[in-house]
Amino acid sequence: MIGICFFTAGATIAVQGRSYKKKELFLAGQRIEQFHDPQRDAEPYWEEVLRRDPGDSAAHTGLGRLDLERARFDSAEQHFLKALDRLMIDRNLLF
16 A cells, blocks of 8 residues: 655655655554554554644544554643544534
């Protein structure tokens, strides 16, 4: 699906000269995490999503799970709290 990724100093993720949408980056990170790809890390994908949208709840949740696995508990808590903040705002907009 996404092939080889190149990471530049500006944290832009591009494949074969194409820049990916936020949702595509999230899904690429999710796929890497689900299949435990030893050659890739989901973290740069989700960090790029947060660079584009600092409150993205899905990316914060993914990073929180990675931080839990890596025993970075304070960082995991911060990511989960930021994800909850966005979810609560989104939920309030529905009512």
